[in-house]
Amino acid sequence: MDTIVLKKQDPKIKNDIAARTGAEKFKLCFTCGTCTASCPVAEVNEDYDPRKLIRMSIFGMRKGVLSSDIIWMCQRCYVCYARCPQNVKFADVMGVLREMSVEEGFSPKERIERIEELDRFAQDLRCNFVEQLINPDDKQRKKIVAMVDEKLNEKK
């Protein structure tokens, strides 16, 4: 693990985050790990760890947090929201980190909208896969391939 040089960090970030609607309680996190243990993204991506982002923010790692690809991985399913013993509302904290990332120039401004589109696409794709699982059909299979192909070829 990399050493954190505290004097090079920006301790103000924790207050900047906590000042925004939805993230007021984020400093109450006591790193219990319940969010990570119940998160569907963490289940498939070993680098995804919600409590680590909170610790990094508390340690003042502004650039590390706001430029992290990880803040875009959350699917905002609210599972952690319901289970957090400290009522941290991590899904909303993630929304705040995304806004700050865009505002401070770490991410392009259209990314928030593109991620929302991607989440809708993922749900649509899942429904089509379930349909194919239950009622296998060549037409349905071609539809799924076309959906993925179209998404991959969308203009960036």
Ligand code: SF4
């Ligand atoms: S469940 Fe809540 S308190 Fe526990 S690590 Fe996650 S955000 Fe922090």
Ligand code: SF4
């Ligand atoms: S809202 Fe995000 S961090 Fe929380 S469980 Fe869902 S995907 Fe994981």
